[in-house]
Amino acid sequence: MNIKExxxxxxxxxxxxxxxxxxxxxxxxxxxxxxxxWTPMVAVESGSMVPNLNIGDIIVVQGAARTNVITWEDGEAxxxxxxxxxxxxxxxxxxxKDKPSLLDQGKAILGLPLSxxxxxPIIHRALSYVQDGEPMWDGxxxxxxSGYVTKGDHNELIDQQAGRIFGVxxxxxxxxxxxxxKKVANSxxxxxxxxLIIYEINNxxxxxxxxxxxxxxxxxxxxxxxxAKIPIVGYIRLLPNIIAGEIQKLLGG
Numbered sequence: 001m002n003i004k005e006x007x008x009x010x011x012x013x014x015x016x017x018x019x020x021x022x023x024x025x026x027x028x029x030x031x032x033x034x035x036x037x038w039t040p041m042v043a044v045e046s047g048s049m050v051p052n053l054n055i056g057d058i059i060v061v062q063g064a065a066r067t068n069v070i071t072w073e074d075g076e077a078x079x080x081x082x083x084x085x086x087x088x089x090x091x092x093x094x095x096x097k098d099k100p101s102l103l104d105q106g107k108a109i110l111g112l113p114l115s116x117x118x119x120x121p122i123i124h125r126a127l128s129y130v131q132d133g134e135p136m137w138d139g140x141x142x143x144x145x146s147g148y149v150t151k152g153d154h155n156e157l158i159d160q161q162a163g164r165i166f167g168v169x170x171x172x173x174x175x176x177x178x179x180x181x182k183k184v185a186n187s188x189x190x191x192x193x194x195x196l197i198i199y200e201i202n203n204x205x206x207x208x209x210x211x212x213x214x215x216x217x218x219x220x221x222x223x224x225x226x227x228a229k230i231p232i233v234g235y236i237r238l239l240p241n242i243i244a245g246e247i248q249k250l251l252g253g
Contacts, residue, residue, distance in 0.1 A: 042091060042123065048152030049123065052083040057231050059123060061091050061224035069148065069225060072127040082226070085153060089226040091123045092150070094212050095197060096184045096221045116195030117182075121223055122211060124150040124159060130216055132186070136160045141201070144187040147216030159217075163210015169198055174205070188215050 044057045053059065070078075075086030082088050093099060097119040104114055114120075127150060130136055130143045137149065137158060151158040174181065180193040189198040191207075199206045199214055208214070 042121070044123065045120065046152075048155050049083075049089070049125075050154040052085065052153050053089070053123065053226070053229060054231070057229045059089075059091075059226045060228040060230070062227050063224045064090075064219070064222045067225050069126050069129075069219075069222065071129055071148065072125060073129075083153075083229070085125065087126050089123060089125050090148070090150070090217070091121050091223040091226065092148075092212075092217045093221045093223065094119050094122050094217075095188070095190055095215065096218065097190065099223075117190070117192035119195075122150070122159070123226060124152045124155075126217075127151055127158065136214075136216060141214060143216050144199070144214070145185045145216065145218065147185075147218045148222070150212060150217055159210070159212040160214060163208055163213025165199075165206045165208040166196075167207060169205040169207045171205075174198070185215065185218055 042059050042061060044053050044055055044059060047055055069090055070080055070082075070088045072085070072087035075081060075088075080086065097117060099121055100114055100118050104118060126148045129148055130146065132144070132146045133142050135141070136143050137160070140161070149158055149160055155162065177191070177193060180191060181198065182190045182192055184190050187200040189200075190196075191198060196207050196209055197213065197215070199208060201214075
């Protein structure tokens with residue numbers, strides 16, 4: 001008895017579920033083989049890359065291990081463009097935070113807050129690669145470690161400038177919360193309890209927040225490089241979030 005005959009003997013809904021599981025598994029395996037990612041497609045959720053990537057676009061991503069990142073600087077020199085401008089658009093984990101799981105996404109739809117130790121990956125353009133100790137921009141602070149300087153095509157500021165410092169970190173708090181404070185790179189720490197970032201600058205310790213404020217994107221934080229887009233389709237993925245947001249507005253109003 002072949003697989004099809006076995007499936008035909010099962011109840012309809014069970015057969016359908018098994019068929020979907022098989023299809024998803026095959027697609028995932030092919031995606032891993034071809035692009036180096038089990039889930040190579042993401043939906044654009046913000047307007048930071050307009051007009052080259054728009055809200056609702058589905059982006060096909062090639063895994064970082066399968067390709068090299070070409071920055072704006074290198075793209076200008078070689079004539080290479082991606083999505084109408086020099087350099088690659090990369091998908092990265094800000095400050096190396098973990099990606100939200102399916103459970104986290106389900107909680108978000110219900111209006112529950114995301115864990116401070118996790119963050120939705122950012123899809124922005126790689127402008128340049130700076131070495132540890134080099135200025136992150138002309139006249140800017142020195143990079144605390146090597147990595148990419150990034151920016152949304154529609155944003156005025158680069159990610160490393162988009163943020164703020166609240167003030168000096170309280171030594172008592174740092175000592176009392178050692179288990180929640182995770183070192184993400186040289187001189188940069190993540191408070192997993194609050195989601196705030198702690199920076200060591202000129203022998204002083206500060207607390208701040210931002211997209212990737214005062215910190216370049218380490219190569220190991222890069223998930224992959226955007227290779228293609230499918231317009232509009234991503235709204236199917238974003239629809240539950242949109243509905244949840246409107247419900248929250250109504251309840252809050």
